[in-house]
Amino acid sequence: MGRLNDRSIIVTGAAQGIGAVYAKALAAEGASLSICDLTEPRSVADEIRAAGGTAISMVTDVTSPSAVAAMVKATVDAYGTVHGLVNNAAMFGSLTLKPFMEIDSAEWDKVMAVNTRGVFECVKAVVPAMRKQKYGKIVNIASGTLFKGTPLLLHYVASKGAVVAMTRVIARELGADNILVNCIAPGLTVSAAVRETYTSEDIAANKATRAIKREEEPEDLIGALTFFLSAESDFVTGQTLLVDGGSVMH
Numbered sequence: 535m536g537r538l539n540d541r542s543i544i545v546t547g548a549a550q551g552i553g554a555v556y557a558k559a560l561a562a563e564g565a566s567l568s569i570c571d572l573t574e575p576r577s578v579a580d581e582i583r584a585a586g587g588t589a590i591s592m593v594t595d596v597t598s599p600s601a602v603a604a605m606v607k608a609t610v611d612a613y614g615t616v617h618g619l620v621n622n623a624a625m626f627g628s629l630t631l632k633p634f635m636e637i638d639s640a641e642w643d644k645v646m647a648v649n650t651r652g653v654f655e656c657v658k659a660v661v662p663a664m665r666k667q668k669y670g671k672i673v674n675i676a677s678g679t680l681f682k683g684t685p686l687l688l689h690y691v692a693s694k695g696a697v698v699a700m701t702r703v704i705a706r707e708l709g710a711d712n713i714l715v716n717c718i719a720p721g722l723t724v725s726a727a728v729r730e731t732y733t734s735e736d737i738a739a740n741k742a743t744r745a746i747k748r749e750e751e752p753e754d755l756i757g758a759l760t761f762f763l764s765a766e767s768d769f770v771t772g773q774t775l776l777v778d779g780g781s782v783m784h
Contacts, residue, residue, distance in 0.1 A: 536564025537764045542613035544568045544605070546596055546656060547623030549575035551725040555752035556620055556759060561587035563760055568609040568616075570594035571623065596623045596652035599659075606659040616663045618671040618763045621653045621697075626677075626690060627727025634688035642689045649693035650700070657704060661713065670713040673762045674701050676774060678721045681782040694719075698774050705772035714771040716762045721778025723750045745780025754779075 543560055547553040549571035557569045561582040567589040569575045579591035590612050594605040609616050625648045653674055664670025677694040684691055698717055705715040722728065722740045729737075741749055758777050761767050776782050 536562070537760055537766070538618075539564035541617040541763070542566045542568065542609060542615060543618035543620065543763060544570070544609055544616060544656070544660065545620040545622055546594070546652070547571055548578055548591075549573040550578075551627070551727055552720075552723060552752040552755070553622045554578045556622060556756070557589070558582055558585070558587075559753070559756040560620075560760065560763065561585070561589060563764075565618070565763070566613050568592075568605070568612065570596075570605050596656055597647045599655055602655045602659045606663070610663055615667055616660045617667075617669070619656060619660045619673070620759065620763070621656055621672070621674045623652055624649045624675065624693075627725065627731055629687065629690055629731075631686040631731075633686060637689055645689040645693050646696075649690070650696045653697055653700060657700075657715075661708065661711075664708075664713045665711045668712045670708075670711075671763045671767070672704070672708075672713065672715040673759060674698075674715070674717045676701075676717050676719040678719050678776055678778045678782050681719070681776070681784055701774065702772050709771060714762075714767065716767070716771060717774040718755060718758050718762070719774055719776045719778070719782075720755055721750045721776075721781050723752055723755065725752060740781070741779075743781045744778065745783075748779065750777075750779055 543565045545557045548557045548569035561567050569591045575591045579589040582589040595601045625645050674697050676697045679691045680695040701717040
């Protein structure tokens with residue numbers, strides 16, 4: 535028996551990279567997956583089905599309330615309800631490191647729209663189904679950078695700081711409905727996008743800050759994610775768990 539059997543879970547930003555790893559791992563634990571991204575994530579859903587899992591996929595802009603509503607409706611139509619939401623969609627790998635004085639207002643607004651308002655839109659869309667069944671699990675993805683004040687990414691760090699703050703507020707507002715809201719804060723996770731953006735020296739410098747002296751892989755996040763989505767965390771809410779090899783100790 536998988537730890538997520540009979541649970542329908544939405545994963546945003548799942549067409550590739552860390553989101554795709556999340557989706558495949560959750561399906562392997564028995565979840566029925568609904569995956570979305572700005573790029574068609576059909577190939578990930580095909581992989582899940584080929585491995586014996588259950589998945590649907592769609593193109594969704596998480597900053598669009600109507601698109602998010604359609605995504606949730608498709609999930610409910612397919613599986614009857616929504617048990618879990620993983621707010622993974624975010625702008626990060628495409629961002630150029632630069633002093634905050636060089637970040638223009640349009641780039642700031644775009645990062646905030648995706649990384650912060652996207653979380654807000656997706657949570658609002660799933661809550662009615664979760665309230666109806668008096669149960670739900672929401673996992674937001676933040677970042678270890680906000681605990682470090684990592685330079686040259688002010689808009690990204692600020693957006694992820696907001697995600698932690700939102701997690702705490704939403705957890706309090708939804709606790710009476712038995713909807714639990716938690717947050718994972720990864721360290722620098724070596725995905726394909728990270729390898730394209732960061733030099734080997736950058737990655738080595740980050741690794742040197744850790745108690746566990748190795749690179750962080752997407753698979754390192756699966757245990758924490760599964761815990762927060764499963765019955766094992768049914769009395770845990772409003773928490774942020776750093777998964778970064780001990781780079782930050784909080």
